[in-house]
Amino acid sequence: MTTVSEHAPNPAAGDPSRPIGFGRIQRKEDPRFVRGRGNYVDDIVLPGMLHGAILRAPVAHARLLSIDASEALAHPKVVAVITGKDLEALNLAWAPTLSADVQAVLVTDKVRFQGQEVAFVVAEDRYAARDALELINVDYEFLPPVIDARKALDDGAPVIRDDLPGRTDNHIFDWEAGDAAETDAIFASADVVVAQELVYPRVHPAPMETCGAVADYDTVDGRLTLYETTQAPHAHRTLYAMVAGIPEHKIRVVSPDIGGGFGNKVGIYPGYILAVVGSIVTGKPVKWVEDRSENLMSTSFARDYIMQGEIAATKEGRILALRTNVLADHGAFNATAQPTKNPAGFFHIFTGSYDLAAAHCKVTGVYTNKAPGGVAYACSFRVTEAVYLVERMVDILARKLEMDPAELRLKNFIKPEQFPYANKTGWVYDSGNYEPAMRLSMEMAGYDELRREQKEKRERGELMGIGISFFTETVGAGPRKHFDIVGLGMADGAELRIHPTGKAVVRISVQSQGQGHETTFAQIVAEELGIPPEDIDVVHGDTDQTPFGLGTYGSRSTPVSGGAVAMVSRKVRDKARFIAAAMLETRAEDLEWEKGRWFVKGDPSAGKTISEIALGAHGTLTLPDGVDGNLDAEVTYDPPNLTFPFGAYICVVDIDPGTGHVKVRRFIAVDDCGTRINPMIIEGQVHGGLTDGVGMALMEMISFDEDGNCLSGSFMDYLIPTAMEVPDWETGFTVTPSPHHPIGAKGIGESATVGSPPAVVNAIVDALAPYGVTHMDMPCTPARVWEAMQGRTRPPV
Amino acid sequence: MRMNGGEVTRDVEPRVLLVHYIRDVLGLTGTHWGCDTSNCGTCVVLMDGEPVKSCTVLAAMAAGHDIRTVEGLANGATLDPVQQGFMEEHGLQCGFCTPGMMLTARALLDRNPDPDDAEIRQAISGQICRCTGYATIVRSVKWAAKNPLGTDSGTGAAEPGDTPATEDVKA
Numbered sequence: 024m025t026t027v028s029e030h031a032p033n034p035a036a037g038d039p040s041r042p043i044g045f046g047r048i049q050r051k052e053d054p055r056f057v058r059g060r061g062n063y064v065d066d067i068v069l070p071g072m073l074h075g076a077i078l079r080a081p082v083a084h085a086r087l088l089s090i091d092a093s094e095a096l097a098h099p100k101v102v103a104v105i106t107g108k109d110l111e112a113l114n115l116a117w118a119p120t121l122s123a124d125v126q127a128v129l130v131t132d133k134v135r136f137q138g139q140e141v142a143f144v145v146a147e148d149r150y151a152a153r154d155a156l157e158l159i160n161v162d163y164e165f166l167p168p169v170i171d172a173r174k175a176l177d178d179g180a181p182v183i184r185d186d187l188p189g190r191t192d193n194h195i196f197d198w199e200a201g202d203a204a205e206t207d208a209i210f211a212s213a214d215v216v217v218a219q220e221l222v223y224p225r226v227h228p229a230p231m232e233t234c235g236a237v238a239d240y241d242t243v244d245g246r247l248t249l250y251e252t253t254q255a256p257h258a259h260r261t262l263y264a265m266v267a268g269i270p271e272h273k274i275r276v277v278s279p280d281i282g283g284g285f286g287n288k289v290g291i292y293p294g295y296i297l298a299v300v301g302s303i304v305t306g307k308p309v310k311w312v313e314d315r316s317e318n319l320m321s322t323s324f325a326r327d328y329i330m331q332g333e334i335a336a337t338k339e340g341r342i343l344a345l346r347t348n349v350l351a352d353h354g355a356f357n358a359t360a361q362p363t364k365n366p367a368g369f370f371h372i373f374t375g376s377y378d379l380a381a382a383h384c385k386v387t388g389v390y391t392n393k394a395p396g397g398v399a400y401a402c403s404f405r406v407t408e409a410v411y412l413v414e415r416m417v418d419i420l421a422r423k424l425e426m427d428p429a430e431l432r433l434k435n436f437i438k439p440e441q442f443p444y445a446n447k448t449g450w451v452y453d454s455g456n457y458e459p460a461m462r463l464s465m466e467m468a469g470y471d472e473l474r475r476e477q478k479e480k481r482e483r484g485e486l487m488g489i490g491i492s493f494f495t496e497t498v499g500a501g502p503r504k505h506f507d508i509v510g511l512g513m514a515d516g517a518e519l520r521i522h523p524t525g526k527a528v529v530r531i532s533v534q535s536q537g538q539g540h541e542t543t544f545a546q547i548v549a550e551e552l553g554i555p556p557e558d559i560d561v562v563h564g565d566t567d568q569t570p571f572g573l574g575t576y577g578s579r580s581t582p583v584s585g586g587a588v589a590m591v592s593r594k595v596r597d598k599a600r601f602i603a604a605a606m607l608e609t610r611a612e613d614l615e616w617e618k619g620r621w622f623v624k625g626d627p628s629a630g631k632t633i634s635e636i637a638l639g640a641h642g643t644l645t646l647p648d649g650v651d652g653n654l655d656a657e658v659t660y661d662p663p664n665l666t667f668p669f670g671a672y673i674c675v676v677d678i679d680p681g682t683g684h685v686k687v688r689r690f691i692a693v694d695d696c697g698t699r700i701n702p703m704i705i706e707g708q709v710h711g712g713l714t715d716g717v718g719m720a721l722m723e724m725i726s727f728d729e730d731g732n733c734l735s736g737s738f739m740d741y742l743i744p745t746a747m748e749v750p751d752w753e754t755g756f757t758v759t760p761s762p763h764h765p766i767g768a769k770g771i772g773e774s775a776t777v778g779s780p781p782a783v784v785n786a787i788v789d790a791l792a793p794y795g796v797t798h799m800d801m802p803c804t805p806a807r808v809w810e811a812m813q814g815r816t817r818p819p820v
Numbered sequence: 821m822r823m824n825g826g827e828v829t830r831d832v833e834p835r836v837l838l839v840h841y842i843r844d845v846l847g848l849t850g851t852h853w854g855c856d857t858s859n860c861g862t863c864v865v866l867m868d869g870e871p872v873k874s875c876t877v878l879a880a881m882a883a884g885h886d887i888r889t890v891e892g893l894a895n896g897a898t899l900d901p902v903q904q905g906f907m908e909e910h911g912l913q914c915g916f917c918t919p920g921m922m923l924t925a926r927a928l929l930d931r932n933p934d935p936d937d938a939e940i941r942q943a944i945s946g947q948i949c950r951c952t953g954y955a956t957i958v959r960s961v962k963w964a965a966k967n968p969l970g971t972d973s974g975t976g977a978a979e980p981g982d983t984p985a986t987e988d989v990k991a
């Protein structure tokens with residue numbers, strides 16, 4: 024196995040505990056956060072700033088008859104009330120989504136989900152704005168809603184999107200990958216075929232900071248400054264230019280400190296646009312920050328896939344093929360944030376970590392009277408659903424074959440020598456070495472001992488389960504030729520400037536929501552140039568200050584922007600070589616690089632550090648032809664392929680047979696994200712994702728009643744794990760660098776969210792084996808587990 | 821009321837929540853707001869030394885009380901050991917829940933200088949963190965318990981090069 028050093032100290036620094044480059048260092052952003060000096064959107068106060076609030080629809084499906092805002096307008100502190108009619112006059116009532124659909128900014132014709140935006144009040148303070156919402160009178164004609172996706176395509180189902188010309192049903196798309204005929208042929212002749220319906224319920228990223236914006240439109244020079252909670256400031260700016268007709272150079276999008284994103288802050292929400300319109304209309308800055316119920320009820324949810332899975336194998340346990348039909352609930356507007364050519368995201372990585380002879384998936388997307396979204400919550404563009412499918416199906420197969428689930432996985436892994444590996448649905452996995460990761464997780468868990476313990480406990484009637492998940496991710500979209508969002512290729516830029524004294528600033532196009540970019544990207548420059556990370560500032564989240572790029576989601580910051588930063592550092596290093604040569608009065612090809620300096624081959628004492636070279640570049644030295652007087656560079660990095668992180672997770676649960684309460688006793692996570700930049704940050708990313716996974720498996724779900732009322736509109740109903748529900752995580756790692764990435768890094772942000780839910784569910788189903796349970800859907804709440812024990816498993820509603 | 825050691829007096833509407841008073845009236849934006857239902861704990865401040873969710877306290881109810889926010893944790897340039905612990909042990913990522921978590925930790929350590937894992941988890945169980953998975957928060961509080969005087973260089977300047985509290989296992 025290839026490994027890299029965890030600490031790559033600068034030989035010149037003399038202190039091996041202070042890595043200049045990759046290794047564990049404290050985060051550069053933390054000093055401001057621990058002092059309460061972060062600068063989040065709601066912390067921004069501008070002179071004369073007004074406050075906006077959104078009136079939302081109380082029902083899921085209703086025709087809008089009339090809006091009377093006169094009482095609200097009479098409120099002494101109300102400055103403006105904006106309705107759909109006002110937006111129609113500005114041609115802003117509808118906005119394009121990221122999935123070739125349109126979404127109502129404010130309702131003009133009918134309400135299509137509960138919580139949809141109906142009117143926008145601008146007032147002098149946030150309390151007055153809220154008060155005024157109560158003064159707006161709206162008349163609705165209630166319509167029957169479509170809530171159950173399974174009924175969305177029924178004959179006679181109400182047509183939700185009658186705004187779209189010619190639309191007579193709720194069908195959005197059919198999409199497939201793999202070879203259906205080849206797959207069916209293998210299924211027809213396989214020894215063993217197992218089928219199972221798997222429901223991945225609707226969940227929500229629910230970052231601690233809700234979404235919000237402060238819009239500041241300068242009516243004199245037509246310049247818009249928009250502070251907003253966005254993971255993709257550049258893409259947003261371009262879209263605002265396209266939608267609102269404000270010239271792009273007059274728009275500055277600032278994404279300040281972001282209190283968690285997890286995909287919730289990728290799309291453009293009506294609230295952002297309304298803050299802009301509010302500022303244009305009033306001529307003053309307008310702040311809009313949603314409350315928690317608004318966040319849970321109206322912003323981008325995740326998952327909501329009903330998957331019919333089938334797996335085929337030989338009786339000896341050789342997995343042959345996998346196929347699935349998926350019903351995807353996209354809500355009232357198709358507003359999923361994903362690459363244009365991938366209506367089901369990257370779901371077709373559902374072949375997982377196994378060498379299959381064939382695979383086929385078909386996904387049907389439908390409209391329902393629910394909030395739009397679908398791709399969010401650290402899902403890597405629906406790899407979560409894919410991993411859940413394959414890892415549950417493999418476990419179900421193991422049960423059928425009476426094989427140990429670890430043994431079955433080990434038997435079917437793609438072998439190291441098969442990489443780069445082309446799977447049956449069009450992916451080329453860059454690198455992988457699965458067995459050592461699996462073995463390490465089993466060793467850490469004490470797998471055989473756990474199985475012995477389980478056997479003993481079963482004899483005593485105690486319920487203990489051990490669940491395994493081995494996932495392969497596909498992240499870092501992507502090559503521009505294959506992946507774009509509304510026509511914008513998914514590349515990222517980086518600009519690096521070395522100041523005359525050798526301190527540096529690197530400007531990146533991706534935006535941190537807590538991932539630690541200010542540290543990680545400084546460490547990449549440090550590794551490449553030998554400048555200490557504390558001497559490197561990372562600028563991000565401001566379109567006026569940073570190069571264009573597509574932003575942070577789908578675990579793409581390190582795979583794409585990390586590549587950009589490594590490449591721009593190398594460009595500076597190459598340039599430094601020529602300047603050093605001039606300074607040393609020698610030829611560039613006679614110089615050799617060690618971290619932090621160029622020196623003369625064979626004479627290490629004759630050399631120039633990056634700092635000296637920077638001063639030389641800006642000094643009076645006569646520079647070689649074609650070398651200009653600075654030590655700066657810029658690049659746009661277009662990755663040649665995606666990266667494929669992987670990992671082996673083992674979950675141990677105990678279930679109270681009297682109540683159905685599941686306790687996650689242990690969770691062992693072995694991750695391979697290629698080259699490791701800052702192990703502390705990597706561990707943190709894994710811990711957070713594991714907590715998401717436990718949350719989804721045990722408690723998180725956005726549910727609706729039959730009328731379309733959202734039953735999970737607050738943290739009293741949408742449960743999120745606290746410190747009491749999760750164990751002390753046990754983490755390990757292997758290192759299999761990406762062969763095509765400049766530093767071999769693969770990305771880690773979403774691995775654990777993607778990989779952990781099936782481990783928890785597999786453990787629960789394993790624990791319930793004495794009750795004959797072979798599957799249960801998430802969330803595995805005590806009541807649902809108890810029902811499963813009584814033989815009454817049912818899909819979640 | 822006393823706010824981080826200083827007297828402040830303001831006229832407020834009776835309905836103004838303490839969290840909004842702290843943020844919008846006093847401009848102390850280190851205290852955050854994250855839910856409408858007293859579940860998330862990003863708004864936790866210390867009221868007479870005890871953690872309270874400032875979204876469930878009316879500003880007027882805090883009259884005459886001693887309130888401490890994250891801005892009052894450090895002693896000038898020297899960070900509270902809890903603040904140092906969060907940096908040492910990666911107890912924060914996006915930083916949004918962090919002020920509330922640190923204040924709860926401070927109150928816990930004031931009454932129990934050497935808490936075990938279960939006591940720390942219990943103490944922060946009314947607060948949600950979406951980023952860290954809590955284990956590093958537990959480690960951060962333990963770091964503060966072990967280093968009640970902090971470290972000499974506890975000024976919060978990014979000091980690289982420390983030893984991890986728990987080593988990853990590597991193949």
